[in-house]
Amino acid sequence: MSLLLGFLRGVERVGNKLPHPFWLFTMMAVLVVALSAVLNALGASAVSPVNGETIQVKSLLTAEGLSTIIGDAVENFAKFPPLALIIVVMLGVSVAEQSGLLNAMLRGSVTRVPAKYLTFVVALVGISGSVASDAAYVVLIPLGALVFKAVGRSPILGLVVAFGSISAGYNASLLLTPTDALLAGLTTSAAHFIDPTYVVTPLANYFFSIGSAIFLAVVITLVTEFVLTKRAAGMTADGDGLDEQLGEMRLGAVERRGLRNAGLALLAVVALLVAALAPPSSPFRGEDGGILNSPIITGVAYLLGVTFLLTGAVYGRTTGSLATAREIPGAMAKGVVDLAPVVVLFFAASQFLAFFKWTHMGEVLAIHAAALLKSANVHPLVLFLGLIVLVTCINLVITSGSAQWALMAPIVVPMLMLLDVSPETTQAVYRIADSATNLITPMSPYFAMALGLLQRYRKEAGIGTLMSLTIPISFAVLVSWTLLFMAWWALGIPLGPGAPVR
Numbered sequence: 001m002s003l004l005l006g007f008l009r010g011v012e013r014v015g016n017k018l019p020h021p022f023w024l025f026t027m028m029a030v031l032v033v034a035l036s037a038v039l040n041a042l043g044a045s046a047v048s049p050v051n052g053e054t055i056q057v058k059s060l061l062t063a064e065g066l067s068t069i070i071g072d073a074v075e076n077f078a079k080f081p082p083l084a085l086i087i088v089v090m091l092g093v094s095v096a097e098q099s100g101l102l103n104a105m106l107r108g109s110v111t112r113v114p115a116k117y118l119t120f121v122v123a124l125v126g127i128s129g130s131v132a133s134d135a136a137y138v139v140l141i142p143l144g145a146l147v148f149k150a151v152g153r154s155p156i157l158g159l160v161v162a163f164g165s166i167s168a169g170y171n172a173s174l175l176l177t178p179t180d181a182l183l184a185g186l187t188t189s190a191a192h193f194i195d196p197t198y199v200v201t202p203l204a205n206y207f208f209s210i211g212s213a214i215f216l217a218v219v220i221t222l223v224t225e226f227v228l229t230k231r232a233a234g235m236t237a238d239g240d241g242l243d244e245q246l247g248e249m250r251l252g253a254v255e256r257r258g259l260r261n262a263g264l265a266l267l268a269v270v271a272l273l274v275a276a277l278a279p280p281s282s283p284f285r286g287e288d289g290g291i292l293n294s295p296i297i298t299g300v301a302y303l304l305g306v307t308f309l310l311t312g313a314v315y316g317r318t319t320g321s322l323a324t325a326r327e328i329p330g331a332m333a334k335g336v337v338d339l340a341p342v343v344v345l346f347f348a349a350s351q352f353l354a355f356f357k358w359t360h361m362g363e364v365l366a367i368h369a370a371a372l373l374k375s376a377n378v379h380p381l382v383l384f385l386g387l388i389v390l391v392t393c394i395n396l397v398i399t400s401g402s403a404q405w406a407l408m409a410p411i412v413v414p415m416l417m418l419l420d421v422s423p424e425t426t427q428a429v430y431r432i433a434d435s436a437t438n439l440i441t442p443m444s445p446y447f448a449m450a451l452g453l454l455q456r457y458r459k460e461a462g463i464g465t466l467m468s469l470t471i472p473i474s475f476a477v478l479v480s481w482t483l484l485f486m487a488w489w490a491l492g493i494p495l496g497p498g499a500p501v502r
Helices: 002-017 021-041 062-070 073-078 081-098 102-109 115-130 134-150 154-170 178-191 205-234 243-249 253-279 300-319 327-338 340-359 361-375 381-394 401-417 422-437 447-455 463-490
Strands: 045-047 054-056
Touching: 002 447, 021 154, 021 340, 021 401, 045 361, 054 361, 062 073, 062 134, 062 340, 073 340, 081 178, 081 300, 081 327, 081 340, 102 115, 102 134, 102 253, 102 300, 115 134, 115 154, 115 205, 134 154, 134 447, 154 205, 154 361, 154 422, 154 447, 154 463, 178 300, 178 401, 178 422, 205 463, 253 300, 300 327, 327 340, 340 361, 340 401, 361 401, 381 401, 381 422, 381 463, 401 422, 447 463
Parallel strands: none
Antiparallel strands: 045 054
């Protein structure tokens, strides 16, 4: 443990010296400008396996390149695929959050669960809690401690189960989440290096995400009952805890009525969508009469935002938190305000990706790397394991999943496409590694939050205490989720609606 803590302290020191992701992307853009000039002078090129044409690296330090840097900056930002997707989704999610719907959903999911199912339910709700973004951490971590204590179990254990589930299972969920839209946009942009018409939808990994959520809830339950229960048994809760909040965590009659009405609204939306797609000649189907290429599937990000908005509005009207229609635009605006840091990051990321794409450095690098791997006859599963190890290590210092994928996708997605691995598959592999170590990196702000709450129950608790409880979850999730993916891939099970089998 002392060796591990020393390593993590080193990670923290290195991570703290890294610049903000905005400056990281800016420096990467400057590096692309310089490298493009050098590689162009050296005549760096590659033959496209798609059409046989020779692709040569173009220099940004030319009249045409400088025109691209300055003249296309606004267009690069405006056309950055994840930007519009995440804003559209968050307009609706913000209404659901501001009305109190997401908060009530999290609380209502676990406060009335029988004791024997409590660990599994807290784990499953935590894994699916990414739909509520930061609210999942704020609500569910203290709630996990309280409900465990209420049934006579260690509140420390409940806190760790909630924190571990939200963090380690962040990229799995029973529901579509804003992350699905965000990653899909970045993956689509990266896939365009090879195929300009390729589209990765937010549903690309949905089947795998649902299966993973249930599977990981079982894994975390087993780790909790057979490992962590023994570890927590020697940790006496000697602090004041959060007992005074227990009453606030239980749902009131109005909140329960609000959840019921929001649920009925959700069922109505689903029924309308099914009815719209049912007739074979429906205009809501695709051009060939199919469902997978229908506007409802390709526009699922918009429908997701509308669904959150509608259910949030119904809940708010029932409970009085959003009593009139006049308050809904204000709630939507709050979501846009909260996205400000993401928008700032996306501006720098969009310029970096635009430069990378214009110079053709991505295609040339991907073609040569793919050729090297192909000549070495590297099995796809070995490639997947290598990507998981790489992302896991990077995730210890760059905890923003979108920032990390924006850096990696332009290289790994095209490279693996040339090795006949679909972008949807590469994205699924990334999601595994991006989640598993979230709960053990000191760079995560929620690690500090969980530690602070733990100290409310055990005064002498430190980083080592929390690590000893979270490392088993992190390791079990990483190994078991990887094995699940390998089995999923080997059996040829689709990752999501319309996604290639492999």
